[in-house]
Amino acid sequence: MNELVFFINKVLISGAVIGSIYAMGAIGVTLIFSILRFAHFAHGDLMTTGAFVTLFLTAMFPEAGHAVGLPTAFVMMPFAMVITSFLAIGLDKAFYKPLREANVKPVVMVMASIGVTLMLQGVVRIFFGTSSRNLFVDDRKEIFRLELPWELASRKIIITEPQVLLFVFTIVAVVALHYFLTRSRLGKAMRATSDNADLARISGINTKTVVTVTWVIAGCLATAAGTLLSLDVALKPDLSFQILLPIFAAAIVGGVGHPYGAVIGGFVVGFAETLAVFNWAILLRPLEKAYEWDLPSNLALVPTEYKITVPFFILIAILVLKPTGILKGQVL
Amino acid sequence: MAIIETKNIHGGYGGMNILNGVNMSIEQGEVGVIIGANGAGKSTSLKAIFGLLNVTEGAIELNGENITNQAPHLLVEMGMAFVPQEKNVFVSMTVEENLEMGAFLRKDNFKSTLDSVYHYFPDLKDKRYQPAGELSGGQRQMVAMGRALMIEPKVLLLDEPTAGLSPLYMNEIFDRVVAINKEGVGILMVEQNAKQALAIAHKGFVLAAGRNRFTDTGENLLNDPEVAKSFLGG
Numbered sequence: 001m002n003e004l005v006f007f008i009n010k011v012l013i014s015g016a017v018i019g020s021i022y023a024m025g026a027i028g029v030t031l032i033f034s035i036l037r038f039a040h041f042a043h044g045d046l047m048t049t050g051a052f053v054t055l056f057l058t059a060m061f062p063e064a065g066h067a068v069g070l071p072t073a074f075v076m077m078p079f080a081m082v083i084t085s086f087l088a089i090g091l092d093k094a095f096y097k098p099l100r101e102a103n104v105k106p107v108v109m110v111m112a113s114i115g116v117t118l119m120l121q122g123v124v125r126i127f128f129g130t131s132s133r134n135l136f137v138d139d140r141k142e143i144f145r146l147e148l149p150w151e152l153a154s155r156k157i158i159i160t161e162p163q164v165l166l167f168v169f170t171i172v173a174v175v176a177l178h179y180f181l182t183r184s185r186l187g188k189a190m191r192a193t194s195d196n197a198d199l200a201r202i203s204g205i206n207t208k209t210v211v212t213v214t215w216v217i218a219g220c221l222a223t224a225a226g227t228l229l230s231l232d233v234a235l236k237p238d239l240s241f242q243i244l245l246p247i248f249a250a251a252i253v254g255g256v257g258h259p260y261g262a263v264i265g266g267f268v269v270g271f272a273e274t275l276a277v278f279n280w281a282i283l284l285r286p287l288e289k290a291y292e293w294d295l296p297s298n299l300a301l302v303p304t305e306y307k308i309t310v311p312f313f314i315l316i317a318i319l320v321l322k323p324t325g326i327l328k329g330q331v332l
Numbered sequence: 333m334a335i336i337e338t339k340n341i342h343g344g345y346g347g348m349n350i351l352n353g354v355n356m357s358i359e360q361g362e363v364g365v366i367i368g369a370n371g372a373g374k375s376t377s378l379k380a381i382f383g384l385l386n387v388t389e390g391a392i393e394l395n396g397e398n399i400t401n402q403a404p405h406l407l408v409e410m411g412m413a414f415v416p417q418e419k420n421v422f423v424s425m426t427v428e429e430n431l432e433m434g435a436f437l438r439k440d441n442f443k444s445t446l447d448s449v450y451h452y453f454p455d456l457k458d459k460r461y462q463p464a465g466e467l468s469g470g471q472r473q474m475v476a477m478g479r480a481l482m483i484e485p486k487v488l489l490l491d492e493p494t495a496g497l498s499p500l501y502m503n504e505i506f507d508r509v510v511a512i513n514k515e516g517v518g519i520l521m522v523e524q525n526a527k528q529a530l531a532i533a534h535k536g537f538v539l540a541a542g543r544n545r546f547t548d549t550g551e552n553l554l555n556d557p558e559v560a561k562s563f564l565g566g
Contacts, residue, residue: 185436188425192433195422202382202416203479204408204437 001152003283009158011274017163017232018246019270020170024225025243026250026262027177028218034194034257035214036096038109043222043247044240045120046088050223051230051239052128053087054080055135062138073135074165077227081220088219089212091116117240124237133235135227162231169224174263177217181259186213194257242308246273249311253318255325264326273310276302333396335360335518336381336412336487341390341400343380350376352542353390356520358535360486363509363519365550367526367563368539374522375417377539378489381520382414383407394487409437413480417491417522420476423465427456430464430475434482442482449478452508470501477508481517488512490521506532526564530554538563 025043032040057076058064065072095112142161147153180187186209193200193210201207226239250269254261281299288295302310318325337357344350350373358364366374379385381392383402392400394410404414413434422430431449435442450457453474459467464475473493480488493509494502502525510532513519523529530536533550538559546559553559 185432188429188432189436191425191429192422195424196419199416199420199422200433201404202384202408202414203433204405204483205433206405 001148001150002155003286005148005153005155005157006282007278009155011271011278013157013159013163015271015274016267017166017270018273019267020166021225021229021243021266022246022250022270023263023266024170024173024221025247026254026266027174027259028221029247029251030254030256030259030262031190031214032218033251035190035210036100036109038096038106038113039248040218041110041113041244042091042116042120043218044244045117045124046084046219046222047226047229047243048124048235048237048240049087049120049226050080050084050219051135051226051235052124052237053083053223054227055128055133055137055230055235058135058137065139070165071136071139071141071161071231073137073227073231074162077224080227081223084223085216085219088215088222092211092215121237121240128237130237133230135231135235141231160232162228166228166232169228173221173224177259186210190214245308245315246270246311249315249318253314253325255327258325258327261325261327268326269311269314272314273307276300276310277304277307334358334393335362335395336364336520337393338377338381339391339393341377341380341387341392343385343387343389344376345385349388350542351380351387353544354380354537354539354542355544355547356535356537358518358520361513361516361518362534363513363521363532363550364535364537365526365529365533366520366522366537366539367524367529368545369563372539373542374539375491376542378414378491378520378522382412382489405437408483411483411486412489413483413485413487414489415476415480415491415493417495421464421467421472421479424463426461427464427467427475427478428460430479431456431482434479437483445482445484449481452481452511453478468501470497470504473497473501473505474508477505477512481512485517487518487520490519492522492524494523494525502528527554530564 025047029040029043054073054076057079058073061076062072064075068075095116096109099109099112144159145156146159147156181191189200189205190210190213192205193207197207246269250265251262253268254263254265277300279298279300281295281297284295284299287293334357338354340353340355342349342351342353354373354377356364366377368374376385380387383404387400391398394412399407422433431446435445455471456474456478459471464472467475477493494505497505506528509519509521521529530550530553536548536550536553537544538546538553546553546556
């Protein structure tokens with residue numbers, strides 16, 4: 001039983017945590033692609049920047065969380081989302097819009113976004129330094145240890161407060177996005193623009209508004225993902241580079257241009273990572289005695305340090321086997 | 333006063349001009365048909381009217397108001413709708429969502445317009461929750477025309493609405509065009525099926541090399557031996 005609890009902690013919970021983060025990032029990437037037709041490489045840095053905005057607000061008002069009994073950073077997150085959205089719109093106006101109006105090729109936009117990546121990384125380091133930060137400024141991370149009712153299970157399921165908040169937020173965000181895209185006038189206009197931008201314009205849809213809304217959604221989700229990930233681990237200025245590849249893998253696995261695909265892709269990549277680095281020897285140990293096997297102590301498919309190779313592998317596999325992704329998306 | 337009028341318009345996509353002086357005019361509630369050989373500037377004329385192309389010379393007027401090079405969404409607001417020849421539906425969206433997008437600029441309740449579109453195209457009502465991409469070519473054309481009608485336009489621009497359709501659907505589309513026109517909507521359409529189109533046209537414009545070759549009523553053009561010889565296939 002303890003082995004199973006270990007599996008739940010290491011694979012199910014960890015996979016769901018990282019999957020949620022990837023999903024929220026991938027939704028942003030996929031929406032930007034479907035409206036603006038380019039791969040936004042600065043998305044990881046939008047996440048980091050959003051998380052640092054949260055850190056800044058948390059440091060400004062360290063007491064705010066006590067009033068409602070939640071981590072201060074989580075209380076500050078909505079404000080950071082608003083600020084980061086404005087920042088994202090500003091980045092678009094300053095760097096992407098002039099290129100778009102000059103009708104450049106998509107690859108030029110991609111290059112510009114790599115430039116924005118480097119710039120954001122520099123700006124974050126100027127203001128916040130290079131060291132790792134803790135988003136719990138004035139409060140402590142709460143850890144829940146759930147005991148299982150069975151006698152054999154002496155280990156406990158461990159889940160932290162930020163993880164619970166992350167799950168709740170992800171579910172709310174995905175449901176809200178679904179209703180926005182299928183029910184609201186603006187959400188439908190977004191789908192129309194993604195489907196056929198020329199026809200959307202001919203129908204009288206103001207595509208500029210659609211672009212703005214896209215940046216707001218992408219900025220909000222990036223901030224939330226960055227903040228909630230940093231609450232769970234730590235906030236580092238180079239967070240984005242580690243997360244960019246899995247996010248793009250998630251978007252492509254799900255089918256580029258499909259927000260729901262991005263959610264599926266996020267969890268596929270997340271669980272694939274945790275399953276690949278999980279030490280299967282632990283789960284097989286009870287069988288070891290029964291069958292007199294000689295198991296090595298570590299039976300992980302991929303050593304933890306090489307976790308980043310997993311999304312790489314998935315990315316290559318999906319591009320070779322099914323380039324359109326799980327839901328039929330565009331081919332990048 | 334003409335509901336839509338182009339006065340000697342010139343323009344192109346950068347580089348050489350495609351339009352070298354096109355003059356067209358239709359009155360409120362008339363059907364105007366543009367015919368001509370490939371590359372004569374038929375579709376380009378429609379695009380120029382709808383602000384999708386830079387007009388370098390001449391003027392376009394809607395109800396006497398100058399709308400030369402006006403942005404498309406402003407033209408939609410002024411009561412003009414355009415159905416392009418290709419890619420004229422949102423393939424991933426349902427039929428009803430396509431129609432809703434046509435009414436995007438309307439703040440009022442457009443339920444009655446939706447009913448009237450379903451009245452024009454009963455086929456669409458049965459398929460309203462189906463993605464437009466799953467429909468046949470003729471049904472897609474109906475969705476495209478329905479989408480344009482949702483704004484309750486005064487003028488409807490149609491770019492080859494029957495291109496690639498079976499004769500059955502072709503007749504149906506022509507019938508619908510006549511029915512829509514009977515409700516008082518001015519129609520300016522480009523057509524390959526010149527005879528059939530001129531038969532329903534109040535005005536006909538025969539273009540060649542980006543300018544008017546013949547301009548007359550539909551009936552006169554049909555009976556003109558010279559037009560018949562060069563443009564109606566004898």
